[in-house]
């Protein structure tokens with residue numbers, strides 16, 4: 172079977188498994204090594220020490236699994252419209268209002284990897300990665316033709332905006348590659364850079380995590396600098412602002428046909444008093460299956476305190 176025929180079958184299978192976007196690229200070293208190195212050296216990864224540990228493999232993705240030469244990169248839409256603010260409640264980013272995507276994408280992605288193995292011989296490697304390990308997902312997605320990297324650092328698809336997850340199967344299977352997405356469709360727009368409430372972009376396409384609400388509420392361990400509190404509220408988990416203002420999302424974001432598994436609209440606004448009073452066991456029972464498990468009960472109480480302080484300040 173030709174590499175082109177195999178690629179067509181893989182694409183059809185990925186769509187059949189519910190991925191709206193699919194592209195195939197090679198795994199040659201990144202031409203943007205300087206961007207990652209600079210970011211790490213400037214401390215912009217904050218306490219995400221795994222970013223420095225994984226850097227060498229991120230820069231040379233073929234070294235992630237010996238023998239792999241291709242990435243099948245897939246995109247899964249998670250867009251849903253927002254509901255109006257609720258009094259005394261903190262906001263959760265769109266991607267987190269349901270089952271943790273690391274779990275929910277695992278089943279279709281493993282199925283895609285298994286399918287790839289059926290197209291090769293018994294030595295064929297096909298390994299699934301959902302935001303795990305050192306896979307430079309956005310860069311590979313751009314290389315596989317899925318979209319361009321916007322000034323907000325998001326991978327943006329001209330057909331659907333940026334509210335989608337990325338995941339990849341790394342494989343040794345000989346597959347025809349797609350042309351990269353070379354155009355920069357941001358043009359002179361800079362809405363995302365101007366809208367960020369914590370001024371987290373020192374320049375276009377560079378995000379200083381230490382100022383990003385998403386990092387501060389999810390990844391950061393410990394105290395959040397009090398001068399940032401008013402800008403972090405009302406977010407208690409993640410942040411969507413630099414995507415919400417993007418014209419590509421305003422025009423093209425559409426709710427997926429099959430919405431996120433176990434999506435719970437009540438996960439959008441969380442009662443802050445409830446969160447602050449909740450025991451660890453209750454937290455695990457209510458949110459253990461969602462991305463909120465990453466900061467955990469302690470992290471979410473910290474976030475609730477930050478949001479409550481600003482809500483109280485505004486009221487006084």
Ligand code: B12
Nearest residue numbers: 203206207210264302308325326336337378385386409410
């Ligand atoms: C660390 C991380 C974070 C950090 C840092 C984010 C950042 N911008 O770097 C924090 C915690 C802040 C974060 C936040 C969010 N994240 Co995050 N995050 C990651 C992770 C694990 C690594 C990203 C990374 O490598 N950062 C390092 C910097 C230096 O890389 P970079 O900015 O992407 O730049 C690279 C390329 O863009 C390229 N490059 C640089 N300049 C240029 C210029 C051109 C022209 C080109 C072509 C390439 C290029 O070189 C760089 C080095 O490889 C990825 C998953 C993964 N395994 O890759 C998810 C990921 C990027 N995150 C994701 C999501 C959904 C989010 C949030 C929206 C969640 C939320 N709602 O709160 C926010 C968005 C904030 C934002 N504007 O980026 C998705 C993005 C999907 C998409 N459509 O792009 C990913 C891919 C996870 C997934 N599997 O779906 N995240």
Ligand code: SF4
Nearest residue numbers: 367383384410412413
């Ligand atoms: S996610 Fe929010 S805080 Fe982070 S860069 Fe975007 S707008 Fe700024």
Ligand code: SF4
Nearest residue numbers: 321322357360363417
């Ligand atoms: S808001 Fe404008 S500059 Fe920012 S990513 Fe979207 S199109 Fe690009």
